[in-house]
Each structure stands twice: as C-alpha cells, then as structure tokens.
Amino acid sequence: MAYTEEELKKELETKEYEYGFYTDIESDTFPKGLSEDIVIAISQKKQEPEWMTEWRLEAFRIWKEMEEPEWANVKYEKPNFQEISYYSAPNKKPKYNSLDEVDPELLDTFKRLGISLDEQKKLAGVAVDIVMDSVSVATTFKKTLAEKGIIFCSISEAIKEHPELVKKYIGTVVPRKDNFYAALNSAVFSDGSFCYIPKGVRCPMELSTYFRINQAGTGQFERTLVIADEGSYVSYLEGCTAPSRDENQLHAAVVELIALDDAEIKYSTVQNWFPGDKDGNGGVFNFVTKRGICETNAKISWTQVETGSAVTWKYPSCVLKGDNSIGEFYSIAVTNNFQQADTGTKMIHLGKNTKSTIISKGISAGQSQNSYRGLVQVNSRAENARNFSQCDSLLMGNKCGAHTFPYIEAKNKSAQIEHEATTSKIGEDQIFYCNQRGIDTEKAIALIVNGFSKEVLNKLPMEFAVEAQKLLEISLEGSVG
C-alpha cells in the first residue's frame, strides 16, 4: 500500500456518512414558503398563547427587512426561503408519556443514531430531549429532575407550562433583530429545549438534546433556552445528525444561555449534520446563533466539536456583564471534502475583572476551508479584563485552507489580551514514524488528530468525549498529505 497523496485522496472519498439514512415515518409537513400566515399557522399548530404569536410576527416583520449576511468566509448558493417547508412533525402522537408509546420506527432511528434510550435510562447519567424535524419527541428523566425543581422540557411545552419564564428571558440574549438568521428563527422556530435550574441547585446529571432533520425540503429551526438561576450549575449536551440528501437543508438555530449571579453553565455540542458528499453536493447549511450572558461571578463554557454541515456559520459567544464573570470557548472544527466552516466566538467584557479563554482547533482536509473568527471586546468600564486566545490549525494535503480572523477591541487600558496562533501540517514523516511502530495510516491520523485536539476533548463530559473521538476518526479517515 502506497501513501501517495493521490491514493490517499481516493481513499478519503470513499468514506461515507454513516447517519445518512432516512426514516420512513409519516409526517405532517407544511406547504413550502414563508408568510405571516405560515408564522400564524406554526404558532396555532403549537397551541401557543397570543403573546407568542405576536412575538413571532414581529420577528417575521423584522426579518423581511433584513438581508442575508455575506461577511463570512464561505461561498454557497443562498437558500430560497420560499422553497423551504417551515414545519414538519412526525405524524403520530404528538406527545409521549413514556417510551413505550413512541413509534417503533422512531426508536429504531435512535438506535441507529447510537442513542438507545433504554440504555441511557439504565446508565442513569444523561437526561435526553430528542427533537426530530420540528418536534420534541421524547424527554427522559423528567420526574427525577422535577424533584429538584429542575425544568427540562421542549420549548413548546415551556411556552404553555412556564410562560412567565419564557416571556421573561426569550430574546433577551439574542434579540430578534440580532441578525438575519436569528430573526428568521424567532419567527418560525418549531421546537427546541428549555431548561431552568432553580437557585442553588446543582443539576445531578447531564442534560442532553439530540436534534435530527429527517424530512426532505424542511428547515430546522430550533430554539434552546437555558436559565441557570443564582448559584446553580448545569452541564448541557447537544448532538445533531441528518440524512444524506443531495439538496441542501437549512438549519438555523438560536441558543440563549442565562447564567445569573454565581451560576455556571457548561454547554457542549457535537455537531454532525450531513456534510454533503465527496463532490460537495448536498449537506446542511448550519447558520446558528448561540450566546450566553453572565451576571456577577457567573461562568459559561462553550465546548463544541464541529464535524458536519456543508457550510457552518456559528459563533457561540459570552456577554460578560457581571463583575468577575468568566467566559470560555473550546472548539474543534473539522472540515473535509468541500465543507466550509466559519466559526469562532465573541467575548464581550463589560464587567470588572472579567476573564475569557478561547481555545480553537481547526482541522482541514480535502478541499475544505476552515476559518476561525473571533472577537474579544473590552468595554471602557471593564477594569482588569483578561483574555487568552489560542488558535491552532492542522492541515492535511495542500488543497485545503485554514484562516484566522481575530478581532480585538480594547477600550480600557488595564486589559490584558493574549493571542497565540499556530499552523501545522500532518507530515508524511509523522505517518511513517507511526507506520514503523505498526500503526496503520488511518489509526495514525486518528492518533495525531486526537493529540492535536486533546485540550478541547478533555473539556467534554466523558460520555461525549468518546463519541467525539470516534467522530473525528470517521470524519478524517485516510486524509493526509
């Protein structure tokens, strides 16, 4: 076996997206297109109160006046927003009280996704909320959590059952007019997860949401709202997959995190949306707005492993509003074939003695483009703000690109900002060294990539770290130059 670049590239092309199956579940899908009527219909379908309908309509009006942003370092054919269906739900029972009631086809889907709900139950480590297409289909461990006063449910349910919380916080971190996709999401979001941790409560288990786009021609617009009340702690996981289709699917989510005084939120994502085929056809457009706000002494950590999507546009950010608050961003972004990722973070220092850390690891293979874009902003009143950023890029082959766009705006002289960046390439010498020790090329790449990403992988909760490691291996099988 020779390891010339050409042969390796061929090898790489043959790897397939293993979550690319489509489940034949009857679903209730809206006609394509977007109008005020559709927005009202979504809201009615979800039996929402009037204030929510109005909130959506206002978002829709804002969105109509906005233009799709073009500043990101990605090229793609803009979606035709009238060609997308904005609501699709598995048809059978809209709500399940126990797993026994869930459509067996659906359960089978979850098994293939590697999330056996039964097993999860037995392991008793993770509570899962699953969002298929537009509707949350199963939330586990509700009772256990309720005993501690923790609310973990779909956002639709939260709008009905806990309107005071939703009303108070939705749109406060990511306003409707924030950006084009956030406005769109605010108008049409169909489901998502909601989580509230009461004062002083430490959530006893990882909370997890699993997103899946199933139907063709549908967009997925989920909305997640996590509120950690004073002195509470929660670790939240999010996973995503989609079937292989040769058309592009749109995913425009909004995640808002609110960490009140002394609270801590750890938010981890393993994103594995369909990346498109080896020729760059199909794949998910992933345009996501994620932002958290930290009050006094609060802390938010974003950890993400991004291996999927044809185009990714995502900047999980922290607004460090309170004094002594801490924001962290740990990211691994892998691009292969024709994937494009423009991802990074924004750390907005408003309070005194605020600290932020950014560790970004970009891995590019094939003909992909991988950009880090980050903003560190220190407000004039933010005395003694500190930031450390480290952006490392690893390249495989010589047709891919790695880009770093760090923006630093410091308006207070006491700010300390450090930025480090490195770029390296997996060398044939490294591969040969591993080969000589009996490690084949694929395993060698996995080893090297895992080593490169270690600082970030270590930040993931155990259950997720293993999955993420495997995902890195699959995403990069055979790619070296």
Added chain:
Amino acid sequence: MLEIKNLHASVEDKEILKGINLQVNPGEVHAIMGPNGSGKSTLASVIAGKEEFEVKKGSIALEGEDLEELAPEERAHKGIFLSFQYPVEIPGVSVTNFMRTAINESRKARGLEDMPANQMLKLIREKSEMLEIDRKFLSRSLNEGFSGGEKKRNEIFQMAMMEPKLAILDETDSGLDIDALRIVANGVNKLRGKENAIIVITHYQRLLEYIVPDFVHVLHDGKIVKSGTKELALELEDKGYDWIKQETVV
C-alpha cells in the same frame, strides 16, 4: 533472519543503493559504517519500507519471506524496528499512549487481544527502569521538546517495549553525551539475544566500544566495500574513510 540480495534502490530516479548484499543471522549484531552520503540511512529506510524509496532490483527477505509487497506497518508487525535518526514529534500524544497503541496494533495483526492494562503497566515499569527513564517522562508528548539524548533514549525504550526480531539503530549515538551513550548502549546490550538481531548504523567507532558487533561492514557509494570483524572498525578509526575510498578506486 535478514537476507538482502543485490539491492538497488533510488529516490526520484537517483540511485542510492547500488547492489547491497547482506546476511544477518539470529543472535548477531552487525555494524554498518561509512562516510556521509554513502547510503546508510537509505538502507535502514528501505528495510523499514519507506515509500519514497523505490526498490529497482534485488530483494529483502525476513525469515525467508520477501518484504517487497509489505507496507511499513506490516513489516513492523513481523518484527522489524527502526530507531530513527531524527525521531518526529507528535504533540498531544504521550509516550505511553503511543506505545500502548503500537503494541496493541501489532497484537491485533497477530490475532491477539489488547494487552491487559496491568501487564502493560508492568512492562512499562520494567523497561523504563532498565533504561533509567523517569516515568514522568512517559506522560510527556512524544518527542515534543525532548533533548537529542531524550529522543534517542526514547527510541531505545520503544525498542525494548516492542521486542523486535530485527532492530535497526540509525545513528543512535549522534547527539548523545557519554553518559547517555552508556545508558543507551547498556539497554541495547540487554536486548541482545539468541533469537533477535541488531543492525547498528553509525558514523563513528565510539558506539561500537559499548555495543560490540560480530561483524562490521563499510558502505561506500551504495555498496558494501569491505566486511570484517570488530577490528575493522578500529582500523577505520585509525585510517579514516579516505583509506576505503582509495582502496575502492584501486
């Protein structure tokens, strides 16, 4: 154990090895000496199966099996070990993790289960003590920030862990001070056995004072021009490589 017949090898159409013949039997230590550019490191790389070298003619066989069609990792599974002249860095991968992966991959190739963790730990303890390696060193990233001596000692540690049939030490003495040289050589001597063989590639006679070879070969311009016993190394030390060069011309 190793039989090389009329081996010709090129890189980018430039012929480097021009007809090497070498027979290494179990239990033997062979030294290959020669001036810079004579093809010593190329020979080591070709035996290990590095792709950038093309074998044009001749054959290499290990225990009677022709190696030509085998990938580098398959050769490693068969028991060939190369101690690199310039070991590469792999950031974020600890020495222990690297060795665990290497050993288990080789076991997998032989149809064996992964080595149980306690056995692995015992092996690591044993071999690190033998080579006077501080175990803290083993949790550091492979070769990253290692001194020249640490890199070489780490190579020999890996050799001890992998227990190869045929070990090729490519300029293992370069970059070593005298203390490190002694430790490394002692380690190698402890690994000598009736069942395995070692090829020591070196520029200087110095290492051969510690690792005493059964045979010494002098490589010049891609050919073995002189073979003898350990006395040949001393003679070379005395007269320099020019003596060999002149002799070949004559």
